[in-house]
Amino acid sequence: MELILWIIAVVLVGAGVFALFRHQILWGIVLIVGGLLVGPGGVNAIS
Template sequence: MLLILGIILIVAGVLGLLRGQMLWGIVAIVVGLILAPGGYFGF
């Protein structure tokens, strides 16, 4: 469940960055990496 949520947040963050919404994109990518197992912190 967290993996799916993490992937959705990462994709939403990338799309936000492409639209010029820098803050939202960065926050969404970071949160997505934290939630996804084996992500940024290796949980």
């Protein structure tokens, strides 16, 4: 399960960075924050 969350986090952050390069600032920030929450050290690490 932890590996799946890592993969999801990497995809979200990657999509966020790609959105930033396409000048979609708000959507990019939302994706990056979502990836950080899902990934290591995010909300999952608390529980």
